[in-house]
Amino acid sequence: MLLCVTASHKTASFDMLERLSRTPDDVAPNLLRLASCVQGAVVLSTCNRFEAYIEVDEPVTAAGAVGVEAVLEAIEESTGIPSADLDGAYDVHSGRRVAEHLFSVASGLESVVPGEGEIAGQVRRALTSARKEGTTSPELERLFQRASQAQRKVKNVTALGRAGRSLVRLSLELADSRIADWSAESVLLVGTGAYAAVTLATLRERGATDISVYSPSGRAEFFAKKHGLTAVADDDYARIASRSSLLITCTNAAEEPVLGPEHLQAPTGPVAVGCPIGATASQLVIDLGMPRNVDPAVAQLEGVALLDLETIRLHAPLEELQATDAARTVVRDAADTFNVVGDRQSVTPAVVAFRSHIFALMEAEIDRARARGDEDGRVEQAMRHLAGVLTHTPTTRAHELAADGRGADFVAALETIYGIRPAAEGAGEQASTA
Secondary structure, three states: OOEEEHHHHHOOOOHHHHHHOOOOOOHHHHHHOOOOEEEEEEEEOOOOOOEEEEOOOOOOOOOHHHHHHHHHHHHHHHHOOHHHOOOOEEEEEEHHHHHHHHHHHHOOOOOOOOOOOOOHHHHHHHHHHHHHHOOOOHHHHHHHHHHHHHHHHHHHHHOOHHOOOHHEEEEEEHOOOOOOHEEEEEEEEEOOOOHHHHHHHHHHHHOEEEEEEEEOOOOOHHHHHHHOEEEOOHHHHHHHHHHHOOOEEOOOOOOOOEEEEHHHHOOOOOOOOOOOOOOOOOOOEEOOOOOEEEHHHHHHHHOOEEEEHHHEEEHHEEEEEHHHHHHHHHHHHHHHHHHHHHHHHHHHHHHHHHHHHHHHHHHHHHHHHOOOOOOOOHHHHHHHHHHHHHHHHHHHHHHHHHHHHHHHHHHHHHHHHHHHHHHHHOOOEEEEEE
């Protein structure tokens, strides 16, 4: 059984999401260690959501409840957040609902800004991370691979991708009301990851040219050389920060804020004639980091405005309903297909066991017929035809029941009538009383 425990901007406070975003990489391994019934785990952690996808061994009594408890325990062990603090901050999806939820997430339908594209890459990286940690499972592999396929189809056949905007683009649109001429801005970009690259491209689209980059992890030189920027050294960080009119932070290299009042109040040194920044010039700080990159205290400084993820979320535009409706139809269809294929796979061991049982009886009768003198093979031919007829309808019915989510009915009937129990690994073995 698949299970998803999800905390997002729809269920949890910004502060709780920030605490969850500090989650170490050992949550998934802890899940497998804490509960033997958990067969696989993939953790998706972004700036606006924390989700644990797990596969639970269904025969376990109350497997769903055991799985949720294991997730909460793993979070507490890895982050120090007590399970009680998470009450009301998360939702649980199980069974057939898991695929539709993940496909919606990967397609950007559950994002702060519907249609934003960054989440698709984050979903792929979550699976890659689980592979490296050895925590994934065949069914979770199939789930996440199909999620990427659904996301690409949503992007290709609907207008959602064109209508949706990323957090970066939305934040800069919100900044437009304060910025008359982007080419006159002195911009400091803090961070060198994927968000930084998206931010840089969006800044240049708007006409920004005076852009410097600083990296708490020491990667500024490489990023600057690659993108034609000015790299800022550690010793110059505070001075450049205090002289910049627009500062955008988007780094996950540090758990503590990398920009605070001490940086913006640092001595500026000599200012060139014509420079847009002076001792009393206003500054706009955009914090796209999670955990937050900027000390909230900077908002109390005179002449400084802070735009963080919580504020951006409040200003997120309403999605274009037509595009979103079309995208959700694609997602539902993809989820239905995923579940039907899974159900058919789940009933396959039972079908194999049933057919093996019937054909074993057939072979035994053919051997007896040969012993009694069936030299021309007519009895054998008739027996093989009869076996095919006898197995056709039950096989077809098994797949029909599986498509309706009732594969367990076929398995139960098989055991009741024939005493056949499909092998756990689906190898086609069976225990039969016949």
